[in-house]
Each structure stands twice: as C-alpha cells, then as structure tokens.
Amino acid sequence: MDLDFTVVLDYLPMLAQGTKITVQLTAMAVGIGTVIGLFMSLMRLSGVKPLVLLAKIYTDFFRGTPLLVQIFLFYYGFPQLLGVQSFPRTLAGIITLSLNSGAYVAEIFRAGIQSIHRGQMEAARSLGMTSAQAMRYVVLPQAFKRCIPPLGNEFIAMLKDSSLVSVISLQELMQTGRIIVGRSYRAFEPYIVVALIYLVMTMTISQLVSYLERVFGKDDQSE
C-alpha cells in the first residue's frame, strides 16, 4: 500500500479556503432558503388557491428533481433562456442551492406551523387579532422553536449537497479536492481528507442540533 499524506500538506491553505467557501455557500443557501421557505409555507397554508398552487409547484419541483439537474439547468440552461453569455458560477450556485433549500425548509415550517394546536389560533382570533397578527405573535414563535432541530438537519444535508456545485467548477471543498487530485496525481489522500473535513463539520453541527433539541425539544404546549 502506497500512502503519502504529506502531498496533501502542501495544499492545506487551499483546503482551508475551500472549506470556508463550502460553509459560506451552505450558510447563505440555508439562510436565504429559510426566508423563501417561510413565505412558501405561509402561502401553502394561506388557503388562497393560486398561492397554494404556486407554493406546491415550487416545493414539488425542487424536492422532486435531482439537485444536480437543477444546478445544470440554472448554470447552463438559464443563460440560454435569458440570452446572456453565462452566469457567474458563484451566483448560480447560491441561487440553485437556496431555491433547493427553500423547498425543504418550506416543508419544515409547514409541519411546524401545523403542529401548533388549533386552539392557539382560535384564542388569538377570539381576542380580535387578524390572522396575520395571530400568526406573527402566537403561532410562529412557537412553531420556530419546534423547527430548530429539523432546520439543523437541513443545514447538514445542505452542507453535503453543496459539494454538487463542484460540477460547475465552483471552488468549494469538493472542487478543491478535485483540483488537488489533478495536481498531485494522487486520488485517495486528497479525497479522504476532504471526506474527513465534511465529517468533522457535519458531526459538529449534529452535536449542536442535539444540544438544541434538548433545550427546545420538550413539549411546551399547555395542552
């Protein structure tokens, strides 16, 4: 067996940079995805037919098609559609990952909102609050709490899935690994190091999630 991890050492700054990009990409995707997801879940639950339909088409599309296809569609397909040369790959990556994440977050919020007992909405409405006020002050604060653990899991999933944007040469952690393999003519060592970096990150987040689960997990309903 011929293993030589010293070759990777030369590329540590590159790996650090790639890791940083991966974390940034993921944070932005989940951050923007959370905003999109919130609006989509509210649309889905609004009871207004066109909004419900729109939200459903959105979540079905992004959850029902491979992320890899979505990335190609946005990076290669849309410039043709819009009649431009190309998209900046970072922008294309962030947009695609955010839209993808938004669909999953929408379902997380929808489940969270629906888990809040109907009596909460009724109590708020009986005091004369509009449904928007009842949502904002009564239902959402409780729903958000319950959404924290699944949002953490979404963050982990997105961290791993973000490696797919390496196919459009966006130089995050996975793409950095591929470049190192190309330059060093060694495949195992760079890829196992890349894998371990992902593992350390996902395990750290999952620790954080289980901590948050302990803090927020207990059922606080008066029911």
Place this chain on the structure above:
Amino acid sequence: MAKMIRVNNLTKKFGTLEVLRGISCHIAPKEVVVVIGPSGSGKSTFLRCLNQLEEATSGEIIIDGVTVTDPKTNINLVRQDVGMVFQRFNLFPHMTALQNVALAPIKVRKQSQQEARELALSLLERVGLADKAEQYPEKLSGGQQQRVAIARALAMRPKVMLFDEPTSALDPEMVGEVLEVMKGLALDGMTMVIVSHEMGFAREVSDRVLFMDEGLIVEEGSPHELFNNPRNPRTQSFLSKIL
C-alpha cells in the same frame, strides 16, 4: 329592552351533518345565560358561532347592534368586544401570564406597553393571580391557567363573555376557584353566555338556562323553573341523569 345578543334561526352544517337546526334566542345586557345539554347537542358550536369561530351556515346573529353574520362586517372588530374562554385554556405557552393578558391590548387596542402592563396586573389581581404575573403557563395549575385566560379575555374590555365549558378540563378541586371568578363577573354586570355542566353554578348565578338537544333549544327558563319543573320529556330525562 335593548338586546345584547339576538340570534335568529341560526343553522350550522358540517358537511351533511346538521349540528344546529334553527336556533333563535335573545340575550339582554347583563344577563347570565347558561347553556346545558347532552354532548353532541350543538351547545359548543352555538357558542362558537356567536364570535364566528364557526361560520354560521344560515340565520342571523346580531351582537350589540352589529350583524355578525353579515359578510361585510369586520369580524375582528366584533371579536374585540366579545371575550371567549376555552375548555382547554389555550394560553400562549411562550409568554408569561402577564404577557398573555397584555398581548391583545398592545397589538389590537394599540395601548402602550406601560398601560397594557398596568391593565394586565390589575386584571391578574382581580382573578387572584397578581403573584403569578411573571410565571409561564406550564408552571401554573389548570385552575390558575383558566383564571389567567379569563383575565386575558377581560383585557379587551368586552361587552360579552363566552365560556365554553370552562371547568370541564379541570381537576375537581380547582373548579371552585374558576367559578368564583365567573360569579364575580356576573355580579359586576357582565353579559355572559356559558356552556357548562356545573348545575349548581347555573342554579346560583344564572338568570336563564337554555337546554339544547339535537341542534335545537328544546326548553328555556329561569334556573328554578327549568331544574325544578322541566316540562319537556327530553329535559326531564337529561336532568334525571345528571342531578
């Protein structure tokens, strides 16, 4: 005499199930009306129609001159004047007792934080819970939660209070403290409609008792009349089972 609540031929259907089959009744200001009847008789649905938590299928409800059932009526404005207390309290678990009571005055009545806080404290004192103002609902007993819920409804200075089986979810030893608060409200002249199984309370506090069965008001009268001389066989049969 002017009426606080007028209900004319109210019906409510859930799909094909006819829960209310033509309810008519008038309730005067300051009147305390207790609605009794077997489970499934439609009494909770009737109460929930009054503030349109359930939309009426047909018929008319007029509260203090406002036609609640008119689609053009802003129901949020009506609800500001109609307090409701629920069987399961429905306190907001992420807020303290004080915040529960102060929320609607701040967000709906646009009172200042300070004003709402003082109002909430005085109401919590009225229900005997001034010392629990900073507690979260999960730290309160059922009876205390229900008293906070009453204070929360009172914070909107309602003209009418609706009670949907307010003591049914309580341990027996806590029923008294909640009924005591409700009695105080009745003595202060609040117009109240109460769905309840507390016959002793109905006898002592109410001006009128409505007996509902199968979506209709079968019989009504003063508590003395209704409990001592029920005329309708269904009323007689119901009362014989519970008294």
